[in-house]
Amino acid sequence: MNLIVVDLEWNSASRSQKIDPDLVSLMRFEIIEVGAVRLSEDLSLGKTFHRYVTPVLYKKIHYHIANVTKRTQKSLREGVLFTQMVDELVPFAGEKPIFASWGTSDPEVFLSNSHFHGIGDSLQFRALNAQAVFSGLAEGVTSGNQRSVEYALDFLRLEKDLPFHEAITDAIYTARILSRTLEMELADRPEETIESLLMPYVYDPRMTRQSENVITLEKGDDVIAYLELYDFTCPACGSKIDLAENNSGGYWYTVKAGKRWFAAATCDKHGDIEISVRKARRTDVQSYMIRTLIPERPIKIPFTGEKDTPFMWIDPDA
Numbered sequence: 001m002n003l004i005v006v007d008l009e010w011n012s013a014s015r016s017q018k019i020d021p022d023l024v025s026l027m028r029f030e031i032i033e034v035g036a037v038r039l040s041e042d043l044s045l046g047k048t049f050h051r052y053v054t055p056v057l058y059k060k061i062h063y064h065i066a067n068v069t070k071r072t073q074k075s076l077r078e079g080v081l082f083t084q085m086v087d088e089l090v091p092f093a094g095e096k097p098i099f100a101s102w103g104t105s106d107p108e109v110f111l112s113n114s115h116f117h118g119i120g121d122s123l124q125f126r127a128l129n130a131q132a133v134f135s136g137l138a139e140g141v142t143s144g145n146q147r148s149v150e151y152a153l154d155f156l157r158l159e160k161d162l163p164f165h166e167a168i169t170d171a172i173y174t175a176r177i178l179s180r181t182l183e184m185e186l187a188d189r190p191e192e193t194i195e196s197l198l199m200p201y202v203y204d205p206r207m208t209r210q211s212e213n214v215i216t217l218e219k220g221d222d223v224i225a226y227l228e229l230y231d232f233t234c235p236a237c238g239s240k241i242d243l244a245e246n247n248s249g250g251y252w253y254t255v256k257a258g259k260r261w262f263a264a265a266t267c268d269k270h271g272d273i274e275i276s277v278r279k280a281r282r283t284d285v286q287s288y289m290i291r292t293l294i295p296e297r298p299i300k301i302p303f304t305g306e307k308d309t310p311f312m313w314i315d316p317d318a
C-alpha cells in the first residue's frame with residue numbers, strides 16, 4: 001500500500017484583485033504549497049516531499065492566508081508551476097497511491113487545480129480522511145466530530161515540536177497521528193492489518209458520492225409506506241440499490257419521530273450507502289429531502305433514541 005500523507009496550503013481571491021468570476025468558479029482555492037510524507041508499512045515516517053507552488057490565478061496573497069501560513073507575497077514567486085509539482089509528485093507517490101489528509105478538502109482542491117491546469121487525469125489517486133480514522137479508531141466515535149490536528153496530538157500525547165500550518169509539518173503531524181492511531185488499534189486487535197483497518201476509510205475523490213432529491217406527498221400519505229416502494233439509486237453509478245433490513249425486520253430507522261429517518265443500503269459496485277430522509281420545514285405541503293451518501297468511513301446507523309436496558313447496580317448487601 002502506497003500511503004502518502006499530504007497537506008496543502010492554498011490561496012483564494014482577494015478583494016484587491018479583480019478576477020473573472022467564471023475562472024473563480026473553476027478554481028476557488030489555488031494551491032501554493034504541497035507537503036507530503038510517506039508512511040511506511042512498519043508505521044514509521046519515510047521520505048518527504050515539499051514544494052512551493054507559484055499561483056497563476058490568485059497572485060496576491062489573501063491577508064487571512066498570509067496570517068495563518070506566514071507566507072509572504074514575495075514567497076509566492078519562489079515556487080514551481082503546479083504542473084511541474086505534479087510531475088515531481090508522481091514518482092514520489094508511486095503506483096496507485098492513497099493520499100491521506102486531514103478532512104476531505106485537500107483532495108477536492110487538488111482535483112480542482114488539476115482540472116484547471118488541464119491535467120485532470122495525470123495523477124490517479126484514492127483518498128483517505130485521516131480525521132475520520134482518528135475519530136473512528138482512536139476516539140471510538142463515528143459522529144461528525146471534526147477534530148483539529150492539535151486536538152488529536154494532545155489526545156494521543158504526541159509532541160508538538162514543529163510549527164503548525166506549514167504544509168510539510170502539518171503532513172508530518174498527520175502522519176504521526178495516523179501512525180500512533182494504527183499502532184494502538186493493532187495492539188488491541190492483533191488480527192487486523194494496517195490495510196484492513198484503513199480500507200473502510202479509503203474513497204475515490206472523483207466519484208460523486210452524494211445525491212439529493214425532494215419528494216412531495218399527498219396529505220395523509222404515510223412516508224414510510226412511500227419510502228418502502230421508492231427506487232433508490234447509487235449516487236455514483238445510478239444503479240438500483242438494495243436496502244438492508246434493520247433489527248426489527250423493516251428497512252427504516254426512525255431517528256426523530258415524524259421528522260427524520262435512516263436506512264442502510266448497498267450498491268454491488270460501490271458498497272455501503274447511507275440514506276437519510278428529512279421532513280422539510282414548510283408545513284403547507286408534505287415535502288421530504290432524501291439524501292443518499294457513499295460514506296468515506298464505516299457506515300453508521302444514527303442513534304434512534306431507543307435506550308438500551310439501563311445498567312443497574314444492585315447492592316449485594318441490601
Ligand SMILES: [Zn+2]
Pocket residue numbers: 234235236237238239267268269270271
Ligand atoms: Zn454504485
